[in-house]
Amino acid sequence: MRRVRLLCGLTLAGIVFLGGCGKSPADQAREATTTLASWKATLRLLEAQEARGVVPEAYAGQVRRAAEEEREKATAELRKAGSR
Amino acid sequence: MSKLFEIALGVITGIGGFLEAGSLTTAAQAGAAFGYQLIWAIAVGTVCIAFLVEMAGRLAAVSRHALPDAMRERFGIRFFLLPLAAVALVSFLVLASEIGGVTLALEFATGISHRWWAIPTALSIWLLLWKGTFGMVEKGTSMLGLVTLAFVVAALTLHPHPAEVARGLVPRGPTHDAARYWFTAVSIVGASVSPYLFYFYSAGAVEDQWDEGYLTINRITAGVGMTFGGAVAVAALVCAALVLHPQGIQVDRFEQIPFLLTSPLARAGFWLFVGALFIACFGAALEIALQLAYLVAQGFGWRWGENLQPREAARFALVYTVVIPLAALVILSGIDPLKLTVISMALTALSLPVTVVPLLILMNDPQYLNEHTNGWVSNVAVLAVSAIACLVALVALPLEILGS
Amino acid sequence: MLIGRDILDQQVVDRAGRLMGKVDGVVLGPPEGEDARIAGIVIGGTTLLWRIHRGLARWAERKLGGEGRATFVPWAKVTKIGIDIKVDVDAPRTRAFHWENWVRDHLIGRIPGA
């Protein structure tokens, strides 16, 4: 029984390691820039719909707050990827 | 006449009960990031859940056992504990995701942060189970769930090219960002093949006292109901593919998903989205909390039944009375609801072999199904989807958790 | 008839049709001698633990000093073996309902509209 448990432990560690190193700095940088671009486009779409009175004002505020939070995270990631 | 009513009801349950936090967010993410490329994942998930729901209904109609009851009896307590723990954990996470969906709908509608809504939402879910009957939970949620058809209306107003949508049905590899593609595919399958859907369905068949006479109704309900449900999920994907994908918007937060309906349907679209999200997630939360109570009560032989007064099935009532506030605490803790939902869907896919194989074994056991055991098609289809989904999740999940 | 397949882990239903637990254990007696018979079924207590983890079961029985609230139903009181095991017993008065009654009286019963 010990052998089986050891085997499972090894494969699990292998998979987590494989997963972990999948994210090279270049990947992280690219992903962060796409996220930044995505949120810029989100805000553009929001402004267009706000102009036509499609979305209530409270919701628009929430989208802007979410955009701010995600952009901070993305820029931090970009800086981290850049320095690595 | 009543058989026709039962069929109509069954189909409505399929449509109304299908779309919830998981299938909506994964469809929106897939459409936004990969356009029509992942429609095949919804199709695969829908076929698989249609088979599983039909099997669970057939098991209940022929053997008069709901799924947990039959599993404990057939496999004994030792081999019952593993699927019990897996289904309970996954269902709990999905319950928290559904409560998250409800609180976000309330946040969009009122501007008050979703964390303030966690406790009131938990209280109202609990109150409906405390006072309600099984029929009310099942039929009420699916009737109201028809509001999710708003996504079909929105998709049609965006005039998608039928040929391109059809091409999305053909399984293919990703054109870019392979890791995210496979993770989204597996979370779509996890969202469609949620264990609570067929566990709850089997409990419903027993509560409604189904027998062999219901086998045709069961097949129609499962087939037509789930296919329509899948179509609603495809509609949500199409909306994301036409509204977000061209702008290069990828879905990282719930706040981006309302655009699916506000672009095509303007102001009405916004309130339809809030209504659809609220009702779909609220209905799913009711079903999951109830299913968790069935799971534990039937596993240990306690008195159970939503039609009984809480006093008459005290431990059954205790399970959902404890589980609902716990799930609300997860939302209260400030976890990002979208990330919680998507990870829960991938974990559902990871646990598929453990939650599905016991049902497959039961469906091939003449002791329970007499002459109504499974054909090889459903056996192979469900086993293949479960095995592949589990393997892909095993690789994709660490990548996603470590990546974000 | 296979005792494990047909009796063990089956749903037990009392005289009035109330579900009172699963068959967690079956007692075969007398242990020695030629004609061992099914003496009866056991519900609840530490019985389940023996099938999950023997060490845990021994520890629990040492702490509880016995089998806890295990309920024994003699075979003579088993009236039917089918989809469920029907027993000629009044469940609320047996120990199998101890926790059901306790939860009803101390927790669920206290909430209005129970």
Add this chain to the structure above:
Amino acid sequence: MTPPSGVRLERLLGRLVRDHLGVSVGRIEDVVAEPAGDAYRVTHVLVGPDGRLAQLFAAGYQLPTLRALGLGRKPRIRRLPWSWLELSDPDRPRLRAEVA
């Protein structure tokens, strides 16, 4: 009523049976009982494979798809008379000496 003394079936299932020389005979799968008047008399014990691989294949046997892929094999179950068993220590069932 507290359970009387006697052999507990749920603790027998899955136990390894050894003959009087200590050689493994297999694991107890189930116990057979026949009606005798109102009661049920215990007549046989079903002993299945012991090896971990054999048990895995026995599990696979329950799914037609795995059977078709050759991942399932019907386990060899033997019916031994209940009287052959010596259960002084229920955790280590043994076959009686005179039986071998």
